[in-house]
Amino acid sequence: MFGVRAGRAFDGERVMPGGALVLLDGDGIVGVEPGSAPAPDGCEVLEALGSTVLPGLVDAHAHLCADGTDGSLDRIGEPGEDAMAAVIGQSLRRHLAAGVTTVRDLGDRRFAVLDWRSPAHGGGVYPAVVAAGPPITSVGGHCANMGGEAAGEDQLRRAVQERAERGVDVVKIMVSGGFATAGTQVMLCQFTLGEVRAVVDRAHAAGLPVTAHAHGLPAVHMAMAAGADGIEHCSFLTDKGVAQSAEDLARLAEAGTAVCPTLGMAGILVPPPNAAAVLAKLGMTIEQVMEMRKRQFGHMHAAGVRIVSGSDGGIAAAKPHGLLPSSVAFLAEGGVSTVAALASATSLAAAACGLGDRKGRLRVGYDADLLVVDGDPVADIGALARPAAVFASGRRLTAAA
Numbered sequence: 001m002f003g004v005r006a007g008r009a010f011d012g013e014r015v016m017p018g019g020a021l022v023l024l025d026g027d028g029i030v031g032v033e034p035g036s037a038p039a040p041d042g043c044e045v046l047e048a049l050g051s052t053v054l055p056g057l058v059d060a061h062a063h064l065c066a067d068g069t070d071g072s073l074d075r076i077g078e079p080g081e082d083a084m085a086a087v088i089g090q091s092l093r094r095h096l097a098a099g100v101t102t103v104r105d106l107g108d109r110r111f112a113v114l115d116w117r118s119p120a121h122g123g124g125v126y127p128a129v130v131a132a133g134p135p136i137t138s139v140g141g142h143c144a145n146m147g148g149e150a151a152g153e154d155q156l157r158r159a160v161q162e163r164a165e166r167g168v169d170v171v172k173i174m175v176s177g178g179f180a181t182a183g184t185q186v187m188l189c190q191f192t193l194g195e196v197r198a199v200v201d202r203a204h205a206a207g208l209p210v211t212a213h214a215h216g217l218p219a220v221h222m223a224m225a226a227g228a229d230g231i232e233h234c235s236f237l238t239d240k241g242v243a244q245s246a247e248d249l250a251r252l253a254e255a256g257t258a259v260c261p262t263l264g265m266a267g268i269l270v271p272p273p274n275a276a277a278v279l280a281k282l283g284m285t286i287e288q289v290m291e292m293r294k295r296q297f298g299h300m301h302a303a304g305v306r307i308v309s310g311s312d313g314g315i316a317a318a319k320p321h322g323l324l325p326s327s328v329a330f331l332a333e334g335g336v337s338t339v340a341a342l343a344s345a346t347s348l349a350a351a352a353c354g355l356g357d358r359k360g361r362l363r364v365g366y367d368a369d370l371l372v373v374d375g376d377p378v379a380d381i382g383a384l385a386r387p388a389a390v391f392a393s394g395r396r397l398t399a400a401a
């Protein structure tokens, strides 16, 4: 048995006054005691009184096949299988170093990430992986080079069937074009409502949730109307800016849709050509758009919409793997309380990944995924980016891992 005692604790939902002593045995949490509780006889304890213990973070949106350089999605078809495995392994290690112990991959190259869901894979300490395989997209559509093109309801249903047979955890569909793929239209839909419904219905029949990538207003509306379980980016974007109505937010809140805004940046994003064209139309800089999006999701959260944190890590130099603490900080800067922002990256993200019964909380019986950070992220969200210790399934990340 091993213990972690911290002067402050966040259990995935709320602050635990007085901190906590979290007891780990093997890959599970076997005790969550008050901070002042004595440790069991013979139990080694990591004493971290100036620190905060919280559940390992859950990044609900990453691209492990992308190496975190500009243009990496465009080049995703290039590496051979061994080189791709090396990229995935390095991506996961970067997440873990930042305290992310669960990663949901929402777009790989031809199912390359699925093997990494086995804890034995790679031979080191890695985050748990939830995977969608290649996103379903239109012919020549957003991220078509990942291998998920389909046209018409029959092909779309077959694409879902193939994913179910391969054992994906979630189906991802690109309902609008994307900023990272030249030639696609972020404001427009890539499919008809009937086609997206066919995907959602077929996936649900197979017991799989669906999350929909949607930037433009019509695409967000289409994802909502089709009954998608989650919406990625959820930008409600028009040529004149964000157009999210109170009615739309009430519908999203009522449906319980998991909205992942993919906020967060490391440095200044170099806009790819598609994004530069949209910025020109909006008459805004990338920094102004980021400020707009922080406020947008602050409003969305205040309206009761379920917000989960994800980074879109891997797609650009300013979107590296391990960016999630910045995604959480952006939410807080948009007006979301730090406690709610932390929940978006722990208990709520775990639930959106289908792992709400064993990840994202400090609770007996849950997986021994822990993050210890220096300082108090409830008072200063920047502390989330100062990991002092990380445990994944009871195994501590060391510098050598």
Ligand SMILES: [Zn+2]
Pocket: 061, 062, 063, 106, 107, 312
């Ligand atoms: Zn993405």
